[in-house]
Amino acid sequence: MSCSYLVAFKRIHLIIDALAEITNVSETGSPGAAGSLERSMEMGLEILEDMGMRHPWKGHVEPFRMIGNLYFVGTVPASSHLIDTGGGLLLLDTGLPQSVYLILEGIRRLGFDPSDIRWIVHSHGHYDHLGGTRAIAELTGARTYIGRPDAPLASGEQDLTWARELGAQFYEAFEPDVLIDDGDVLHFGNTNMECLLTPGHSLGTLTMFWNIEGADRPLTAAMHGGTGQNTLAADWLRSHGMPLSIRDEFRAGLRRVRDRHVDVVVGNHVGHNGTLEKAALLKRNPAANPFVDPTEWKRFLLDTERSLDEMLAREGTPGIS
Numbered sequence: 001m002s003c004s005y006l007v008a009f010k011r012i013h014l015i016i017d018a019l020a021e022i023t024n025v026s027e028t029g030s031p032g033a034a035g036s037l038e039r040s041m042e043m044g045l046e047i048l049e050d051m052g053m054r055h056p057w058k059g060h061v062e063p064f065r066m067i068g069n070l071y072f073v074g075t076v077p078a079s080s081h082l083i084d085t086g087g088g089l090l091l092l093d094t095g096l097p098q099s100v101y102l103i104l105e106g107i108r109r110l111g112f113d114p115s116d117i118r119w120i121v122h123s124h125g126h127y128d129h130l131g132g133t134r135a136i137a138e139l140t141g142a143r144t145y146i147g148r149p150d151a152p153l154a155s156g157e158q159d160l161t162w163a164r165e166l167g168a169q170f171y172e173a174f175e176p177d178v179l180i181d182d183g184d185v186l187h188f189g190n191t192n193m194e195c196l197l198t199p200g201h202s203l204g205t206l207t208m209f210w211n212i213e214g215a216d217r218p219l220t221a222a223m224h225g226g227t228g229q230n231t232l233a234a235d236w237l238r239s240h241g242m243p244l245s246i247r248d249e250f251r252a253g254l255r256r257v258r259d260r261h262v263d264v265v266v267g268n269h270v271g272h273n274g275t276l277e278k279a280a281l282l283k284r285n286p287a288a289n290p291f292v293d294p295t296e297w298k299r300f301l302l303d304t305e306r307s308l309d310e311m312l313a314r315e316g317t318p319g320i321s
């Protein structure tokens with residue numbers, strides 16, 4: 001494990017702990033609970049801001065090849081992945097606007113030309129996943145893709161990007177070129193990406209499945225584009241005029257995709273698939289690639305559903321299961 005990985009690894013645990021605190025809030029409505037929520041959010045956001053906004057370089061991760069034509073080019077606050085499709089580069093999520101330079105430099109250090117980015121696909125429409133899009137799309141001319149229900153977030157029409165919650169203002173609005181509907185299969189060079197709408201974390205959250213090329217055998221990658229429960233908490237939904245039934249849609253989405261065969265789980269935050277731990281293992285022993293684990297996808301989604309249940313139990317607002 002290199003020094004930068006170690007630093008990043010320690011920091012992500014701080015973030016995960018802090019964000020777990022954010023979601024571990026009860027829905028009693030008592031002033032104590034509200035105070036606890038505020039304190040937890042302050043703590044989590046302070047760390048996130050420090051890592052990704054005020055000092056983006058502290059969230060730097062050395063870019064690396066995960067497997068075949070799939071590369072990690074993101075940061076600790078938000079993952080970004082690069083796919084070399086043979087017919088141009090596909091960038092999956094662009095991170096916070098402050099870390100665009102890290103992504104572009106990471107792509108260059110991997111031996112690619114950032115101007116070859118032809119497509120930008122977003123896992124969902126939150127600030128830490130699309131904040132860098134406007135700059136990168138303007139630099140490269142890349143076409144931008146997003147789940148249709150999240151288009152008003154990208155364009156700034158709906159103030160639901162979570163930018164304010166991260167202590168920022170969303171100055172980087174853009175009009176997405178392509179709006180993705182449930183079941184769409186997108187073709188990018190040698191890569192076919194099947195997209196399913198799995199709403200919950202945002203209404204336009206996508207789960208994507210695609211073929212990995214360049215490995216020693218055919219492999220399927222998948223990303224669930226939003227498993228965080230910050231936007232599923234009862235108080236957040238109510239304060240944004242959204243129905244609690246979104247939690248049932250989230251659960252249905254998890255169940256809909258969990259039995260699919262997936263060889264490589266791709267996370268849009270490093271904690272989702274143990275990105276940094278696996279990167280360190282891979283560096284030590286490139287012959288046994290830890291990113292290939294056909295059991296991980298289902299386990300990850302079952303764990304996510306379990307933590308949803310825990311949140312609902314804490315709130316005392318159980319959803320339909």
Ligand SMILES: [Zn+2]
Nearest residue numbers: 126201226228
């Ligand atoms: Zn999000």
